[in-house]
Amino acid sequence: MALLLTLGISKATADELDRRSELKVTWYGVSTLLIENSKTQILVDGYFTRDRFRVIGGRFVPYEIEPDIEIVLSKLKSEKIGKFGCDGDTSTSCKPKTLGLILVAHAHYDHALDAPIVAAATGAKLISVEHSSILAKNNGEVALDNSIGHLVDVYSKAYETVGGLHWESVQVSHISLPNAQATHVEKEGDFRITTFQWPHLFRSLSPAKGGAIRPSELTTLPTPIWNFRQGTPLAFHIDHPAGTMIIFPSAGKDAVFDFKEAKLSADVVLLGIGGVCLWIGCKSVDDLWNTTVRLTEPDHSANVRKVYPIHWDDDRVPLDGETQSDCHVKKRFYAKPSRVIRDFRWFASHADPTVDVIVPTPCEAFYPFQD
Numbered sequence: 005m006a007l008l009l010t011l012g013i014s015k016a017t018a019d020e021l022d023r024r025s026e027l028k029v030t031w032y033g034v035s036t037l038l039i040e041n042s043k044t045q046i047l048v049d050g051y052f053t054r055d056r057f058r059v060i061g062g063r064f065v066p067y068e069i070e071p072d073i074e075i076v077l078s079k080l081k082s083e084k085i086g087k088f089g090c091d092g093d094t095s096t097s098c099k100p101k102t103l104g105l106i107l108v109a110h111a112h113y114d115h116a117l118d119a120p121i122v123a124a125a126t127g128a129k130l131i132s133v134e135h136s137s138i139l140a141k142n143n144g145e146v147a148l149d150n151s152i153g154h155l156v157d158v159y160s161k162a163y164e165t166v167g168g169l170h171w172e173s174v175q176v177s178h179i180s181l182p183n184a185q186a187t188h189v190e191k192e193g194d195f196r197i198t199t200f201q202w203p204h205l206f207r208s209l210s211p212a213k214g215g216a217i218r219p220s221e222l223t224t225l226p227t228p229i230w231n232f233r234q235g236t237p238l239a240f241h242i243d244h245p246a247g248t249m250i251i252f253p254s255a256g257k258d259a260v261f262d263f264k265e266a267k268l269s270a271d272v273v274l275l276g277i278g279g280v281c282l283w284i285g286c287k288s289v290d291d292l293w294n295t296t297v298r299l300t301e302p303d304h305s306a307n308v309r310k311v312y313p314i315h316w317d318d319d320r321v322p323l324d325g326e327t328q329s330d331c332h333v334k335k336r337f338y339a340k341p342s343r344v345i346r347d348f349r350w351f352a353s354h355a356d357p358t359v360d361v362i363v364p365t366p367c368e369a370f371y372p373f374q375d
């Protein structure tokens with residue numbers, strides 16, 4: 005403290021700096037994110053399998069997938085997630101953090117595939133939306149969505165006897181989001197998490213199907229990836245004493261959510277950009293920016309200072325490379341790889357030069373609220 009005072013830094017400022025560095029985030033490709041402070045962890049998606057095409061019965065079967073439980077468990081250990089936090093640490097002072105919640109963006113395989121496995125391995129609670137008006141509108145029928153809950157049912161039978169998974173202790177919080185403005189709040193340690201609907205980036209990309217997972221289609225594993233129907237797509241607002249952030253895992257541009265009415269603002273945005281210009285046309289990036297970064301404040305009065313682009317990588321390439329012991333992602337095959345980030349940076353610098361665009365390094369923690 006004496007040193008800080010001689011440097012002219014007040015205690016308040018030092019405390020403030022300490023507080024801002026209390027929260028760190030680690031990105032594992034797509035929209036898998038570990039958000040944590042010194043005691044509590046929250047995981048978005050937890051998609052670690054990042055599976056390749058499977059060969060079944062000697063036949064090359066594209067798109068047939070199931071979770072790779074070995075990969076998932078090894079990542080939980082190496083990344084010190086939940087009760088695996090002290091794995092390999094023999095010191096008596098090591099205390100694992102609590103993984104309280106797994107927030108699944110929607111039920112497509114690149115978000116939901118491993119979430120029930122992580123829940124069964126750690127005891128963390130899963131969020132499953134019970135009803136969605138968006139699904140009802142898209143399908144022209146009233147559809148009930150309990151996609152994540154259904155996955156837990158199927159997995160608990162398929163992997164009933166797999167060691168280290170405890171299906172009897174899996175908790176699913178069935179939440180209701182009856183309209184586009186509805187919110188659901190969960191508290192976990194110092195975190196306050198608000199979940200709300202946010203449209204998917206595009207609706208009809210095959211094999212990523214819309215609608216809710218159908219119990220009649222997805223009964224056993226492995227299963228074709230199109231059986232992981234989208235379900236209700238979600239976004240998450242995270243409120244912590246260190247700061248506020250919004251995660252838009254798959255950022256559709258036609259959202260109608262009113263942040264003012266919901267009394268939600270953010271210092272930082274984590275934005276799924278996919279192949280931005282490719283999917284929605286460069287001109288429409290403006291709409292995306294308005295809804296997700298300006299939070300539809302025409303006078304730019306939103307507080308967002310930093311944007312971290314996510315979900316621009318190839319979701320089928322494993323995080324561990326052949327020669328690297330560390331972690332990497334590959335840009336998506338469909339989106340003129342080198343251009344995705346460049347296009348987005350160019351756009352951002354013209355839209356709001358004061359907002360920083362920071363590309364996260366996979367498996368490397370960052371502190372979004374530090375300057």
Ligand SMILES: [Zn+2]
Pocket residue numbers: 110112204212234254
């Ligand atoms: Zn999706």
Ligand SMILES: [Zn+2]
Pocket residue numbers: 034112114115254315
């Ligand atoms: Zn996705």
